[in-house]
Amino acid sequence: MPTTGEGPAAASLPPQVSPPEFALSALAASAMRGVGALAYAVQPGPDGPVVDAESDALAEASGVDLLAALDQCGATGAVGDLAVLPMTVAGRPTPVFFVGVGEQRPVDLRRAGATLARAAKDRPSLATAIPAGAPDGSLEPFVVGMMLGSFEFHWRSEGPRRQPVTQVVLSGFADADDHAVDLARAIALGGAGWLARTLATVPSNLKSPAWLAEQAVGLGAREGLDVTVWDERELAKRGMGGLIGVGQGSATPPRLVRLDYAPASAGRRTPTVALVGKGITFDSGGLSIKPGESMATMKRDMTGAAVVLAVMGALARVRCPVRVVGLLALAENAVSGESMRPGDVIRHYGGRTTEVTNTDAEGRLVLADAMAYAAAELKPAAIVDVATLTGAIKVALGQRVGGLFANDEALAGALLAAGDRAGEPMWRFPLVGDYEDKLSSKVADADNAAGGAGAITAALFLQHFAGDVPWAHLDIASVGDSPDERFEWTEGPSGFGPRALLEWLSLDDPLVGVG
Numbered sequence: 001m002p003t004t005g006e007g008p009a010a011a012s013l014p015p016q017v018s019p020p021e022f023a024l025s026a027l028a029a030s031a032m033r034g035v036g037a038l039a040y041a042v043q044p045g046p047d048g049p050v051v052d053a054e055s056d057a058l059a060e061a062s063g064v065d066l067l068a069a070l071d072q073c074g075a076t077g078a079v080g081d082l083a084v085l086p087m088t089v090a091g092r093p094t095p096v097f098f099v100g101v102g103e104q105r106p107v108d109l110r111r112a113g114a115t116l117a118r119a120a121k122d123r124p125s126l127a128t129a130i131p132a133g134a135p136d137g138s139l140e141p142f143v144v145g146m147m148l149g150s151f152e153f154h155w156r157s158e159g160p161r162r163q164p165v166t167q168v169v170l171s172g173f174a175d176a177d178d179h180a181v182d183l184a185r186a187i188a189l190g191g192a193g194w195l196a197r198t199l200a201t202v203p204s205n206l207k208s209p210a211w212l213a214e215q216a217v218g219l220g221a222r223e224g225l226d227v228t229v230w231d232e233r234e235l236a237k238r239g240m241g242g243l244i245g246v247g248q249g250s251a252t253p254p255r256l257v258r259l260d261y262a263p264a265s266a267g268r269r270t271p272t273v274a275l276v277g278k279g280i281t282f283d284s285g286g287l288s289i290k291p292g293e294s295m296a297t298m299k300r301d302m303t304g305a306a307v308v309l310a311v312m313g314a315l316a317r318v319r320c321p322v323r324v325v326g327l328l329a330l331a332e333n334a335v336s337g338e339s340m341r342p343g344d345v346i347r348h349y350g351g352r353t354t355e356v357t358n359t360d361a362e363g364r365l366v367l368a369d370a371m372a373y374a375a376a377e378l379k380p381a382a383i384v385d386v387a388t389l390t391g392a393i394k395v396a397l398g399q400r401v402g403g404l405f406a407n408d409e410a411l412a413g414a415l416l417a418a419g420d421r422a423g424e425p426m427w428r429f430p431l432v433g434d435y436e437d438k439l440s441s442k443v444a445d446a447d448n449a450a451g452g453a454g455a456i457t458a459a460l461f462l463q464h465f466a467g468d469v470p471w472a473h474l475d476i477a478s479v480g481d482s483p484d485e486r487f488e489w490t491e492g493p494s495g496f497g498p499r500a501l502l503e504w505l506s507l508d509d510p511l512v513g514v515g
Contacts, residue, residue: 113145
């Protein structure tokens, strides 16, 4: 959980709610005593809804004809469908939730978990047989859905409006010990999504580059990661002109954070993956200032860095087999007499220069420094950057799918497949070589605001800083905010990306065929 940091503004950040706690049990849900609610699965059937096998014991104990009661409620078993029956179980009044699970695909179980999480808020406990009665592999998506569907963030004097259900007992697992690893992995995935979403939601009067760097230091200490933070003096010394240029207009100077993970089995031949996150803690647009309404969501323009940080914190728990270096490129794009101007030329790490024709195309400038450093100094087998980078990707995809660019087919395929499995889908875009001339500048190596096919030209700009390293670019500006409450997505900053990356990085060989 993020810390409050230092200073009067920081000290006012209230404690946040926590995700539910989960436990496995061999008992049937209806046999448990003292739980606040029960939950069972419902599927569509040819003659009406079908309940899971464990609910037979509930029907016998309560004397209720469940199918008749569900029919009266209009239950269908479709994903997201929810019926609540007040029942007496073991002599106690107990609300019983019947949750539609559709075809019981992973996406259905994830959405069912989120639906149940919202319905179960403010309760002390819940026992459910839903994942135990579903196909193998259902535990993970169900738990992830319950965690993310429970998400809350607040900064209210009276405390949060709602509290997630405190404890969830996953019943009906006769071999509970055998599923403990699966549960731990699910909690790690859901927790990474929760952390990224939380960091993206923290207001920017607290969330400065220095504060976000402090969160990385704290996470590194908890998770056994090596962490290095470079301040503005070190950035200038190392020639990181993108970070310096973007951050020079702010009262809160830029930072570059490096986090290093190595698996327990790491040796000299263990390959390294570099993850680079855009961390613009607030984006006013700089002197190329945004309209007021466009600034309203810009506290979340550091979502890429939040995603990388959340991934780094979960790598050990998902048993990632490769070395991973996370780089957080942190700056605030502010307006002042010191701000970067249109027409300025900056020199990035490694020497490549950029003419700044639009100060609101700043994300690629900070990413460029971090990517160039990764390519030159880390000897990575692959670089993946994550950024809420362009409005153009949102125009193309809407707000439910992220954009992906890659210069390596195997890397692109692995990330797309991981996103589909994790419930963070992406669509691949082309790196159109014919658009390279749009990057041309009369005075520098490139123009930062090529325009036209904006998502593609932004990716082409970044590609130069990857060198000859296999590279993928996740433009998540399309999915940086969820416009409404929809299953595991809560309205506001989404924290999209950590589950897809962890799904990829936890493969036995994430880099098979890459390079």
